[in-house]
Amino acid sequence: MADGIGIANLPNQRHKITSQHGAHFTIMVVGQSGLGKTTLINTLFATEICSPRNYRQRFAKQMDKTTEVEILKADLEERGFNIKLTVIDTPGFGDYVNNRDSWSPIVDFIDDQHESYMRQEQQPHRKEKQDLRIHACLYFIKPTGTTLKPLDVEIMKKLGTRVNLIPVIAKADTMTPEDLLNFKQIVRETVAAQNISIYSPPSDPEDEAAAEHARAMQAVMPFSIIGSTTDVTTPDGRVVKGREYLWGVAEVENEEHCDFKKLRSLLIRTYMLDLTTSTEEKHYEAYRLAQMETRKFGEPKVKKLDNPKYREEEELLRKRFTEQVKLEESRFRQWEQHLIAERDRLNKDLEQAHSSIKSLEAELDQIAAYHRQGGTVGRR
Template sequence: MASESGVMSPIGIANLPNQRHKIVAKRGAAFTIMVAGESGLGKTTFINTLFSTTIKNYADHRRRHAKQVDKTVEIEITKAELEEKFFKVRLTVIDTPGFGDYVNNRDSWQPIIEFLDDQHESYMLQEQQPRRTEKIDLRVHACLYFIRPTGHTLKPLDIEVMKRLCTRVNLIPVVAKADTLSPSDLAKFKHRIRAVIEAQGIKIYQPPLEEDDEAGLQHARSLISAMPFSVIGSERDVPTPDGRTVKGRQYAWGVAEVENEEHCDFKKLRAILIRTHMLDLIHTTEENHYEAYRAQQMETRKFGEARPRKLDNPKFKEEEEALRKRFTEQVKVEEQRFRQWEQKLIAERDRLNKDLESSHAVIKQLEQEVENLQATLTSHNGPVHALAFSSGSGQYLLTGSSDRQVRLFNPSTAKLIQTYSAHGYEVLDLAVSDDNSRFVSVGGDKTVFVWDVATATTVRRFVGHVGRVETCALGGEGDSVVVSGSWDGRVGVWDLRARGERAMMWFGEARDAVSCVRVVGGEMFAGSVDGRVRVYDVRMGVVDGDVVGGSVVSVCPTRGGEAYLVSVLGGTGRLMDRPSGRCLQSFRAAEYRNETYRVRSVLGMNDGVVVAGSEDGAVVVWDVESGGMMQRLWHREGGGEGVGGGKGSEKKDVVAAVAWNQARGMWASAGGDGRVVVWGSGE
């Protein structure tokens, strides 16, 4: 019949679109969208508004700020399945929390770039497998880059990130929170953004222009002209003055509607993402971005070779390189310093070996001088906790006691010259200025006193510690700085030249009481009950810490500050190398006891001997070079009678403080019996 009439029936090719429609309707579609930009721009709200359901939960702002410490950009994947009129879409939303939230955002885009490349790489490897029926495809079809509505132009970070994103994904710039700008400001802002994008060569997604479809052509041109899209995000239904209920934000002046094209470009952005160009976004990703990545990898890699990767976090790589460089430099410096120190030790050893005979003669002479005490001072009415010779010639001796008094003696004549009274509790430490015009005292009343020696009056009183002040020192130019350490675990620095009474600086690194502070040059040495000696370089703003393995009761730097003597509970003293923290020598003896109380130790004879008090009423002297005990002298009355046979020391037997004066070759000891004993020739 068809041949007779001359009309041929259709062969059915025109039904192919219908067949394709059935296949697509049965399989559904997979669409992956990435949202990038700084926190707080409404990315989560936009996604939920776009799909009219809760796709992503809102982030905990407290958790967001807690993550600031980590300084990392995360990749957060959210999956959902949407259905409309029996057609299903498997939606994947990629968020980038942490991006752009830090002071230094260098390389913060690297985790995002790595993720995009990883998805292309994963898909390419799956295509090369024998079985490809269950491929996992997380290739990103569209990336919405949210721009903060500053009203000016793109930030350098935005430009750098968009340059790197546009070669890997369909990039769509979005101006967030458009309701914060007036219509005129928004138009100018979008114009500036378009100018920067064009000048920087950033390729953003452009809908295809189909000349044979006039309506589609006009729609595509309207979308292109609206870029970058301005959006308002809101999941709330608000009433309008004309009685409608819309998604929007309620303000005093009216309602900002999400789907009102006079207010924002939300409908245009929804159209390009879902209604009119979702399939084009998917095909563009497949045919352009994925194929470009695949071709580039095929040209540059051998078969089976893994893709070269950077570190998962470029910030860590940068920090690792900086630390490695710093470590190498420090190793070189320490090696050089060690060589110099080793050479000095060798030279010192040779010198000491040559002078060994003369040293023995000096020791014998010292033993003879010790046999005859120069003076015994007994004016205090309680245990004496602190001693300090006057600077220079050491003609005078300051003592501080639990009777709340500071006394000035002439040790050569045992004469009391002056009494200083102001403390409300026991005096625990003393420090004398280089010109002997002032001294500092501290104690149980939590106050730092600065005294005028001549008038016996306090010229300054510093408060701020919340526990008893254990120790003090003077330093700085012209002894203009007072350093104090307290039971509250803090080190205070006070400026004598300032008029205020507040501390210039506080250092609170110690985890327990600060028992001793000393100053040499620009460095402060602080010993703590937490078992550490911390050295603060005030000029460089650096603090070093050495773990000495016990509660520190005394710290005494050498005259040059290249090493320091530290004593800890348990009856052990150590000479520590300041630069390296290495133990150079140890000082211990069965006859030396320091188990309970704060017992001081000092360096004497040009840092050649160690003099330390003991809890059994003795003063012990060690040789620095050999570490051997040279002498054991009895501070307590009656000498060694009854000592050693008992089970413990009484508090009155404890020799808590010692002091050395180089100019006169004398030293002094003080203890719980209230006596101060001055040893040596005095001339």
């Protein structure tokens, strides 16, 4: 048979099925406010998926002192191929003086998605499964140029064991090239010293070009990024996405300025499939295995009662209750003292009345005695 039996056509069949059904991809962005998370997402996918917050909304959110999880969905199409994109934002993270347990809502959300998917797999009807498992998590590092904050280290430790963690240095155009290289090295050393697990592109030893590309991606981590959806004109007349300064233009897609193109290649062009499969085969399976080893089939997950979202409210209520108890005790003591004083006054009046009665009885007895003797008695 000159054309074979058709086994070689299986990739074409798979391509056709995937093209018809499309794909879904879920990305989470974590970092302090003002680091350009919204701008980067809009720049990555070349459309406004996330609407930027104004400063009043951001200030109002900071007054709430809780980390929230917001879900944004969009349908994207390119050359007839559709993808359902879900963006998970985490406003409020790291914006306060006391950020204790501010990562808990984020970690709980990730675990809850694994739990939800595992529950759906155990149901008899599984065609309409809702899947919000995180395929990639971009963690935005503030460009301090010195070191990572303890908060950065703590949350990256927790995220790295649950999702494909990709650290990025935000606003790379605020640092000189030398400072940026030094800061990258500091981040790498901290990640290695703290045993933080970050996403590593797969390397195929049989494909030297792919292996070299994976090594190049690994070498530039953490990615330095510049986000901008604004068109600016360079001194040589080109119109590009970037930021304009007095000294020139910081171009988003210029690899001499930042690693945006490499990050986009990793997330979308080259390793999106690996990000989704590794979520299924590595992170979800690790969660499922851990739960099946500690729980009986069908047993519900034990919910933690120390949710930091309510802990501060609980402390406030406890404080109010204590103050109210003290106030009521003070009122009771005043009332008790008033009752004692009133009792003493009434007892004194009673003693005076009793004394008057005794005196009157004595006079009455004296009068009665004189009358019996036939005499008269006059009051003095």
